[in-house]
Amino acid sequence: MSTDRFTRKALQVPAAQELVLSHVAAGHTELISTVTSDRRTLAETVQAPHDYPAFRRSGMDGYAVRAQDTVPDDGELPWLEVIDDVPCGAVPKEAITAGTAARIMTGAQVPEGADAVVMLEVTEQHVENGRKLVTVKKPAASGQHITPIGFEIPSGEVLLKPGRLIGPGELSVLATFGVHQVNVYRKPVVGIFSTGSELLDITDPLEPGKIRNSNTHMLAAQIVEAGAEPVVMDAIPDDIELAKAKVEEALKAYDLVVTTGGVSVGDYDIMGDLVRSGSMDMLFNKVAMRPGSVTTAAVQDGRLLFALSGNPGACYVGFLLFVRPAIRKMLGMPKDKLRLPSWSAKLGRAYTKVNNFTRFVRGTLEVSDGQVVAYPAQLDESSVMVTIKDSSCLIIIPPELKGASEGTEVNVLLLPGALH
Amino acid sequence: MSTDRFTRKALQVPAAQELVLSHVAAGHTELISTVTSDRRTLAETVQAPHDYPAFRRSGMDGYAVRAQDTVPDDGELPWLEVIDDVPCGAVPKEAITAGTAARIMTGAQVPEGADAVVMLEVTEQHVENGRKLVTVKKPAASGQHITPIGFEIPSGEVLLKPGRLIGPGELSVLATFGVHQVNVYRKPVVGIFSTGSELLDITDPLEPGKIRNSNTHMLAAQIVEAGAEPVVMDAIPDDIELAKAKVEEALKAYDLVVTTGGVSVGDYDIMGDLVRSGSMDMLFNKVAMRPGSVTTAAVQDGRLLFALSGNPGACYVGFLLFVRPAIRKMLGMPKDKLRLPSWSAKLGRAYTKVNNFTRFVRGTLEVSDGQVVAYPAQLDESSVMVTIKDSSCLIIIPPELKGASEGTEVNVLLLPGALH
Structure with a gap:
C-alpha cells in the first residue's frame, strides 16, 4: 500500500473540479414562506x-388631466375643475372629462379619461363659488408622468x-x-470531522506536541457561506478502523462528508488508506496544486467524501476549489456560478517561489485607477494559517511562470465576502 | 407646514453620512462561545x-537528525540509528545524540538535539542485528524542515x-x-415598518389602485447582511397620529427604526410631518442624490429614525448609504469599513441622464483585462425595482458630468455580496 501513496496520479485543478461536479446533482426541494427565503x-x-404596475400609475404629486385641456387658449391659461382627489391606494371615483382634473399623488391610480399628470409645482389652486379650480401654467404632453400598465414587467x-x-x-x-x-x-447537510491524534478541542489547555483542532470550525463557517448546513463531529485519532466506521456512519447521515487531516504521504495517511481500501470509489487523491496537493475525493452510493489536507491553508483552499462548487451544484446553481469568480489582475508585488504545481497564493485585491492589482501575502507556506483572515483573493501562479515579477498579468479568484 | 415641505435644504451625501455617524456609537457587548461567532x-x-507553533514542528515526513551527522564521511553515506518514532501529537521519548535519528511525521514535535528533518524520500531504511538504521542520501542543512517555536505567531x-x-x-x-x-x-435590533394606505400584504390578493408591501422584506434582508436583527412590523395607513404612536413605540423597543414611504413632498408626507413636528431632532430631510432625495433622518433620545423613500430603488440605496453605515458603527466596525467599498472604474455604456443631484445608478461590474468596467442598468427610474436584483454596483454620476459617455472614469460602490 505504501507504493500507492507515492505513485499518486496528480489531476489538474479544472479536471478534478469537473470530476467532482460530474458526481453531483441538484438536491431535493421544499416549499417555504418567501419571507424566510x-x-x-x-x-x-x-x-x-400580473402586469406591473397593474394600473396606470402617477409618477408625480399633482393633477391628472387631459393633455389637450392644458394648452393656453388665446394666451389665456386654462383652468380646470377639480372633481376628485386620489391618494395612493384609492380607486378614482370619477373619470376625467373635458375641463376637469383630479388631484393625485405619486404612485396613485390615474383616473380614466386622463392622459397626463402635471406636477403640483406648475399649478395654482383657487376656489370660486365653492368650486375647486386649478390653473395649469405649462402645457402637458400626452402620457407625461404616467407609468403605463405593465411598463416595468408585463x-x-x-x-x-x-x-x-x-x-x-x-x-x-x-x-x-x-x-x-x-x-x-433543501440545504445540503454536511458532516465534518478532523482526524489526527495531535488534535485538542478548542476548550482544551495546550499539551506538549499537540495542536488545537481549528479546521472544523473554519470549515463550518465556509459551509454556511456556501449555502449548506454544517454538522461538526468530534475529531478522531489516527485509527483507520475508527475512521472507516465514522465515514460510513457520516455518509449515511449526511448529504456530503468533509474530513481534514490524514491525507499526507506519511505513515498516518488514514483517510488516503481508507479511500484506497476499495469500500468507495476514489475520484482522485492528488491534485497538481499548492497548497493542498494531497486533496482527495471519493464517492460511495452517490455521496461525496472530501478528504482535505490538515494544513489550515490547504484545507481552506481545498474547500473553495472542490467542496464549495459541489454544494452550489446541489443547490441547483447554474454552471457559471459554481466556481469562485475569476478576474484578471496585475501582480502588485513579485512572487518568486517556483513549483511544478499551480500555486493558489492567498493575497489581497486593490483597485487603483480602475486597474485590479493583486498583492500576494508575505508568508505563504501552506501551514501558515494567519493570512487566511486577511486575504481577499487567491492568485493563480501556474508553473510555466517560474515565479512572477511585479506587474505580471495573473488570474485571481475572488474569495467569498472578502471585499466587504 | 406645506412651506417646509418645499423649502427643504439638501445635504450632500458625504455630509449627511457624517451627520448620521456622529449620532451613533458602538453598542453593548456580550460574551459568546467562539464556535457560534x-x-x-x-x-x-x-x-x-502562547507561541505558535508552541513546539519545534516538523515540516516533512521523514527523520529528525543532527545536520552534522548527515555529511558523507570519505564518500561513505552516513547511517544513523533510529531510536524513536514521533507521530503527530506525541512527545518524543528521547533526545537525538550523535549517530541517532527519530522517525517523524509532518506536524510532529522535533526531538531535543535534532536540528534538521530529512525527507523520507532521500533516505533508505535497513535493519541490522535487530537495530533500525537509516541512510541519509543527501546532507541536511541545520534548521531545514523545522518550523521554529513562535515562527508564525509569537x-x-x-x-x-x-x-x-x-x-x-x-x-x-x-x-x-x-x-x-x-x-x-450585540446585534442591533432594527424595527421596520412601511407607511401607505396603498399597501397590501405579500399574502393579499391584488386590489385596484393598491400595491404590495415589498420594501420591508427587502430591508429585512439588507439588515441581516449589515449584521443586525430585523423586526418587521405591520404596515400602517397614511395617518400621522398612528405613525407617531408607532414610531414612539418602536424607538422604545428597538435600537434603530427604519420606515419606508410617507416622505414625498405631497399631501401624505406623514413621516416628514412627524419629523418636523418637534418631537424629535431632524438631522436632514433632503439629500442631494437620486434616487432617494427625500431620505430623512432624525434622532430621539439618542436613537436614530430613518424615514426612507417608498420607491424600492430609492429605499434600497437609502439603506445602503445611511442605515448600513450606522449599523456597522453600532457593531464597532472601524471608520474605513462603515461605508460601501468604493472603486474607480470605466463606464462601459453611456449614461446620458442629467440631474442637479448626484445619481447613484444601479449597474453591473465586470473586469476585462484587469480593468474594472461598470455598466449602468438600462432602466434606471427610481421606481423600477427589477434592476436591484441584477446589480453589483452603484455607479456615482455627479451633476458636473452632465451625463457621461462610454469610457468616462467613474467611481462605483460595491454592493454587498453581489460578486458571488
Missing part, C-alpha cells in the same frame, strides 16, 4: 402573475430562474408580485 | 496566549482587533489559540 436558492421559475415575464440565490432584490420582486411561498433547494 | 463582530483585542502578538467581522479565517485563528469565548457586539 433570504440566502436560499430558488428551485422554480417565477413568472409575473404579466407572464420570467422574474427569476431556478438556481437563483435569493437576496434583497429578489425578495423585493417576490413580495411585489405576492409570491408568498417559493420552492427552494 | 461566525458573522459576529469582535468587541475585544485578542492576543496570542506569544502576545495581536491576532484580532475590535470591530473585526468574524469569518472562516478568524475562526481558524481563534480556535488555534483556544480562545473559546469572545466578546462581540
Whole structure:
C-alpha cells in the first residue's frame, strides 16, 4: 500500500473540479414562506402573475388631466375643475372629462379619461363659488408622468430562474408580485470531522506536541457561506478502523462528508488508506496544486467524501476549489456560478517561489485607477494559517511562470465576502 | 407646514453620512462561545496566549537528525540509528545524540538535539542485528524542515482587533489559540415598518389602485447582511397620529427604526410631518442624490429614525448609504469599513441622464483585462425595482458630468455580496 501513496496520479485543478461536479446533482426541494427565503436558492421559475404596475400609475404629486385641456387658449391659461382627489391606494371615483382634473399623488391610480399628470409645482389652486379650480401654467404632453400598465414587467415575464440565490432584490420582486411561498433547494447537510491524534478541542489547555483542532470550525463557517448546513463531529485519532466506521456512519447521515487531516504521504495517511481500501470509489487523491496537493475525493452510493489536507491553508483552499462548487451544484446553481469568480489582475508585488504545481497564493485585491492589482501575502507556506483572515483573493501562479515579477498579468479568484 | 415641505435644504451625501455617524456609537457587548461567532463582530483585542507553533514542528515526513551527522564521511553515506518514532501529537521519548535519528511525521514535535528533518524520500531504511538504521542520501542543512517555536505567531502578538467581522479565517485563528469565548457586539435590533394606505400584504390578493408591501422584506434582508436583527412590523395607513404612536413605540423597543414611504413632498408626507413636528431632532430631510432625495433622518433620545423613500430603488440605496453605515458603527466596525467599498472604474455604456443631484445608478461590474468596467442598468427610474436584483454596483454620476459617455472614469460602490 505504501507504493500507492507515492505513485499518486496528480489531476489538474479544472479536471478534478469537473470530476467532482460530474458526481453531483441538484438536491431535493421544499416549499417555504418567501419571507424566510433570504440566502436560499430558488428551485422554480417565477413568472409575473400580473402586469406591473397593474394600473396606470402617477409618477408625480399633482393633477391628472387631459393633455389637450392644458394648452393656453388665446394666451389665456386654462383652468380646470377639480372633481376628485386620489391618494395612493384609492380607486378614482370619477373619470376625467373635458375641463376637469383630479388631484393625485405619486404612485396613485390615474383616473380614466386622463392622459397626463402635471406636477403640483406648475399649478395654482383657487376656489370660486365653492368650486375647486386649478390653473395649469405649462402645457402637458400626452402620457407625461404616467407609468403605463405593465411598463416595468408585463404579466407572464420570467422574474427569476431556478438556481437563483435569493437576496434583497429578489425578495423585493417576490413580495411585489405576492409570491408568498417559493420552492427552494433543501440545504445540503454536511458532516465534518478532523482526524489526527495531535488534535485538542478548542476548550482544551495546550499539551506538549499537540495542536488545537481549528479546521472544523473554519470549515463550518465556509459551509454556511456556501449555502449548506454544517454538522461538526468530534475529531478522531489516527485509527483507520475508527475512521472507516465514522465515514460510513457520516455518509449515511449526511448529504456530503468533509474530513481534514490524514491525507499526507506519511505513515498516518488514514483517510488516503481508507479511500484506497476499495469500500468507495476514489475520484482522485492528488491534485497538481499548492497548497493542498494531497486533496482527495471519493464517492460511495452517490455521496461525496472530501478528504482535505490538515494544513489550515490547504484545507481552506481545498474547500473553495472542490467542496464549495459541489454544494452550489446541489443547490441547483447554474454552471457559471459554481466556481469562485475569476478576474484578471496585475501582480502588485513579485512572487518568486517556483513549483511544478499551480500555486493558489492567498493575497489581497486593490483597485487603483480602475486597474485590479493583486498583492500576494508575505508568508505563504501552506501551514501558515494567519493570512487566511486577511486575504481577499487567491492568485493563480501556474508553473510555466517560474515565479512572477511585479506587474505580471495573473488570474485571481475572488474569495467569498472578502471585499466587504 | 406645506412651506417646509418645499423649502427643504439638501445635504450632500458625504455630509449627511457624517451627520448620521456622529449620532451613533458602538453598542453593548456580550460574551459568546467562539464556535457560534461566525458573522459576529469582535468587541475585544485578542492576543496570542502562547507561541505558535508552541513546539519545534516538523515540516516533512521523514527523520529528525543532527545536520552534522548527515555529511558523507570519505564518500561513505552516513547511517544513523533510529531510536524513536514521533507521530503527530506525541512527545518524543528521547533526545537525538550523535549517530541517532527519530522517525517523524509532518506536524510532529522535533526531538531535543535534532536540528534538521530529512525527507523520507532521500533516505533508505535497513535493519541490522535487530537495530533500525537509516541512510541519509543527501546532507541536511541545520534548521531545514523545522518550523521554529513562535515562527508564525509569537506569544502576545495581536491576532484580532475590535470591530473585526468574524469569518472562516478568524475562526481558524481563534480556535488555534483556544480562545473559546469572545466578546462581540450585540446585534442591533432594527424595527421596520412601511407607511401607505396603498399597501397590501405579500399574502393579499391584488386590489385596484393598491400595491404590495415589498420594501420591508427587502430591508429585512439588507439588515441581516449589515449584521443586525430585523423586526418587521405591520404596515400602517397614511395617518400621522398612528405613525407617531408607532414610531414612539418602536424607538422604545428597538435600537434603530427604519420606515419606508410617507416622505414625498405631497399631501401624505406623514413621516416628514412627524419629523418636523418637534418631537424629535431632524438631522436632514433632503439629500442631494437620486434616487432617494427625500431620505430623512432624525434622532430621539439618542436613537436614530430613518424615514426612507417608498420607491424600492430609492429605499434600497437609502439603506445602503445611511442605515448600513450606522449599523456597522453600532457593531464597532472601524471608520474605513462603515461605508460601501468604493472603486474607480470605466463606464462601459453611456449614461446620458442629467440631474442637479448626484445619481447613484444601479449597474453591473465586470473586469476585462484587469480593468474594472461598470455598466449602468438600462432602466434606471427610481421606481423600477427589477434592476436591484441584477446589480453589483452603484455607479456615482455627479451633476458636473452632465451625463457621461462610454469610457468616462467613474467611481462605483460595491454592493454587498453581489460578486458571488
